[in-house]
Amino acid sequence: MDRLSNTVRPYAWGSTTALPELLGTAPTGEPQAELWMGAHPGAPSRVTRPSDGGERELPLSDVIAADPEKELGAASVAKFGPHLPFLFKIIAAGSPLSLQVHPDLAQAQAGYAAEEQAGIPVDAPHRNYKDANHKPELVCALTPFEGLCGFRNPVETADLLAACDVDSLKPYVDLLHAHPEDAALREVLTAVLTADPDDMAATVAATAAACARLGGAHAPYAGLAHHFPGDPGVIAAMLLNHIVLQPGEALFLGAGVPHAYIGGLGVEIMANSDNVLRCGLTPKHVDVPELLRVVRFDAGEPRVLRPEASPAGEEVYETPIDEFRLSRYVRPEGATPVDLTTPTPQILLATAGTPHVDGTALAPGRSVFVPAGEKAELSGMGTLFRATVVA
Known part of the structure; x- marks a missing residue:
């Protein structure tokens, strides 16, 4: 057993207080977004191991690479290769993260190969696929945890938009009443993300003012517009289910499911990948054609996971993947x-x-x-x- 020394990632959306309060450390005044635990090359945990008659601190990734079967077990190495297949985190969202989706395994493998063949550097800002792996993930709330997940019933979204009484939203309202539902959702999201930027900025401003006035179910979108004025992701976010997890509740996010975390402290675990396709709420690259190829336009309520304890006291969050x-x-x-x-x-x-x-x-x-x-x-x-x- 090794105590882990872990890295805090200071992303701009991180809370300045949540992680210090959990860890019992003094706030630095800077955002502290994620505490990483695992062997991801971006920030591997460190362990202390015997060395030359003494001890030294080593990256967990190096320790595993030196003897994968000893550290991971023969079954894990046979199934996933000589690497720890997951990344474990504590996530502290002080402001909204980008609206995003993750590819499935086949999409990630094809996308990565295509961008490698095209000679796009892995760290290029317009590159979509950083690796050839999928990124299913699970978040479990430690405090009330607010987010967006999956497409809301289109008729319910049409009512939400119609209540804003913004002229430029009315075409979307009409489209959302069309059938089949998946085609209607695809058409609306495409229209939002490809609209003239100036026209969309005006739509977002008018919609944000209406949401602030209406409050209730509209209030979260006024908050998003405050953080991302003029961003088409504000309107795209209105297509999704708004959810608040209570402590102990969890949410599994599979491939193609659009989502965003808005605020709260939680435990997060994911397959060891960095593949993200963004829909909005970000200044970063948005590849609309690739995004639309990956998004799954399935409407429905997100399934909140509430585990029950086994006789030994273990509460398992069941997911459909093995990583x-x-x-x-x-x-x-x-x-x-x-x-x-x-x-x-x-x-x-x-x-x-x-x-x-x-x-x-x-x-x-x-x-x-x-x-x-x-x-x-x-x-x-x-x-x-x-x-x-x-x-």
Whole structure:
């Protein structure tokens, strides 16, 4: 078992207070957006290992590369290769993230190969595919967590837009009453993202003023326009379900599902990829044709995950993919110790109280890496998240 030393990513949308409050550290005054746990090359966690009669701190990615089967287990290496297949995070959104979708595995592989063949540098601002992997993800709320996820029923969206009484929205209202629903949604999103920028900026301004006046279900979109004035993503966001997760509730986001996080503190886990196609709410590159090829125009209510505890106390957030498996233990005082030993690699993260792993106390925000097959016993009181794989 290794204590992890983790990197905080200071993205502009990060909260200045949420992560320091969890970690018990002093705020720096700068945004602190994400705490990364894992072996992603962008910011691998660091572990202390014996070296030349002493100890030294090493990137977890290097430790795994030196002996993948020892660290990950034979089954994980056979299924996912010699790499940790997930990235685990604490995410602290102080302002909205970009409206985005992720490709499926086949789309990512094809897109990455095409951009490699075209000679587009991986760090080019107009590049879509940074790697050849998909990026399904799961977010679990630690505080009330606000977001947008998937397309709302088109008729309900038509009513939301019509209530704004903005002339330039009326064509979208008419389109949203058309059938089939997926074609109507595609046509409206295409029209929004390809509209004349000046005309769209005026539409966004008028819509934001109406949303501020109407309040209620309209209020979130006035807030988005405050952060992103004139951005067509404000109107695109109105096509999506608005959701607020309560602590312990989770949301799985598969390929092609448009989404955005608006605010809150949560635990997030995803396949080890950086492939993002943006729809708006961002100054970054938006590739409309590629985006429309990847988006799934399926309307419906998002499925909120609310797990139930097993007899041993483990609450599993069920997902349809194998690159990660997330669960948690919420342990009262005097709870019986639990054996967490498993033939797959694990990252264990405390978020409340002081749970102990093999006698080592973990304060909130602290985590450990447990190599495959190594003994790990959970005791003490508090909340512990467990990230591993299905192999």
